[in-house]
Amino acid sequence: MNAAITQEELVRILDQALQEVTECTAGVCLHQGDQPLGEDLCTVHITFNKGFSTSLTLCADTSLLARMAQNSFHEDAVTPEDLEEFSKEYLNVLCGKVTGAMYRATQIPAHFGQPTFYHGRYEPEGQEIQFVLTYSDEHSKGAQLIHHVPCSSEDETALDEI
Amino acid sequence: MSKRIMVVDDSRLVRVQLEDALKGTEYEIAAYCRSGEDAIEQYDAVKPDLVTMDIIMQGIDGLDAAEIILKNHPDARIVMVSSLAYDDTFERAKAIGAKGFIDKPFHQEQLLNIFEQALA
Numbered sequence: 001m002n003a004a005i006t007q008e009e010l011v012r013i014l015d016q017a018l019q020e021v022t023e024c025t026a027g028v029c030l031h032q033g034d035q036p037l038g039e040d041l042c043t044v045h046i047t048f049n050k051g052f053s054t055s056l057t058l059c060a061d062t063s064l065l066a067r068m069a070q071n072s073f074h075e076d077a078v079t080p081e082d083l084e085e086f087s088k089e090y091l092n093v094l095c096g097k098v099t100g101a102m103y104r105a106t107q108i109p110a111h112f113g114q115p116t117f118y119h120g121r122y123e124p125e126g127q128e129i130q131f132v133l134t135y136s137d138e139h140s141k142g143a144q145l146i147h148h149v150p151c152s153s154e155d156e157t158a159l160d161e162i
Numbered sequence: 163m164s165k166r167i168m169v170v171d172d173s174r175l176v177r178v179q180l181e182d183a184l185k186g187t188e189y190e191i192a193a194y195c196r197s198g199e200d201a202i203e204q205y206d207a208v209k210p211d212l213v214t215m216d217i218i219m220q221g222i223d224g225l226d227a228a229e230i231i232l233k234n235h236p237d238a239r240i241v242m243v244s245s246l247a248y249d250d251t252f253e254r255a256k257a258i259g260a261k262g263f264i265d266k267p268f269h270q271e272q273l274l275n276i277f278e279q280a281l282a
Contacts, residue, residue, distance in 0.1 A: 020267070021267055024268075024269070025175055025179065025265035070174055072179075073174065073177060085174060087177065089173050089174065089176075090175065092173070092245075093173075093175065093176075093245055093266050093267055095245075096244070096245020096266055097266075097267070099246075100246075100248075100265070103248055109248045109250070160237040
């Protein structure tokens with residue numbers, strides 16, 4: 001997403017979207033900080049396949065995602081299936097919010113694919129990290145929103161498409 | 163008397179959000195459909211006062227489903243609910259006769275205002 005918009009603006013859009021979507025869908029306030037993630041993690045990843053050749057990855061403490069899923073679904077406990085379903089839908093809504101803001105800023109309509117869910121940390125192949133936004137909640141559980149771009153060799157081609 | 167809403171969305175998150183937002187209001191959720199095909203099939207039986215329609219779903223998308231429902235039932239009142247807030251999406255929704263557009267995630271006040279306008 002870095003050719004049509006400055007990184008500073010993109011960071012602002014992602015941060016605003018994440019905080020709004022998290023509070024609105026899960027009733028959880030996340031604030032930026034340098035909270036290190038724990039060892040029990042989940043990752044949900046989505047690729048932009050039209051408009052921008054990038055991807056977004058949310059890697060979070062499983063207990064944070066579980067609490068968000070409990071709040072959203074009004075369940076006392078969530079199953080692994082609930083956790084996966086929530087994580088994918090949450091990232092879907094987040095990306096919708098992000099693409100809407102990106103469109104208003106650049107007039108480029110972006111489309112994104114289906115989110116994929118992983119237990120543990122996941123690093124998409126052929127992509128490198130452009131920047132990471134780190135968050136924590138009031139229980140000191142953390143999440144990272146990671147913006148990936150194609151690796152340098154593929155980067156020029158990808159940016160030409162924008 | 164409650165106004166009956168048919169919710170067409172494959173997202174559990176959105177369904178729960180809608181349930182929360184409509185609790186204690188004059189609206190009741192009369193049916194859930196997880197796809198556009200399901201909505202087209204169920205519309206006659208449910209006869210809702212208002213339909214909330216997601217856009218991106220497996221199979222037929224929400225705009226096509228809304229167009230088919232409106233062709234068969236020109237008096238149907240359909241509000242699109244989506245995060246795909248592009249100008250061309252708004253324009254197409256308007257062109258096929260949708261009565262409003264709600265951005266995800268939504269707040270109760272925004273939802274009720276758009277419902278009220280759609281049913282006016």
